[in-house]
Amino acid sequence: MSNSPLPPRITEVVSLIADGLTAKEIAKRLGISPTTIGNYVATAMAITGVHRSTALVAKALREGWIE
Secondary structure: OOOOOOOHHHHHHHHHHHOOOOHHHHHHHHOOOHHHHHHHHHHHHHHHOOOOHHHHHHHHHHHOOOO
16 A cells, blocks of 8 residues: 555555445445545545546556455
């Protein structure tokens, strides 16, 4: 997770999406609301300029922000 333009918590969420977890599963794991996960994903997509969560994960992997 290097040189990511995303805040660390949002980068963590993107990584968990890449692992195949749903928003509900991520929220439970992190102890936050699924709505917050949705907000994090929306913020990440706005920062990166993508329009789908799959594109967000692909970009994060390609850029080396997540493994």
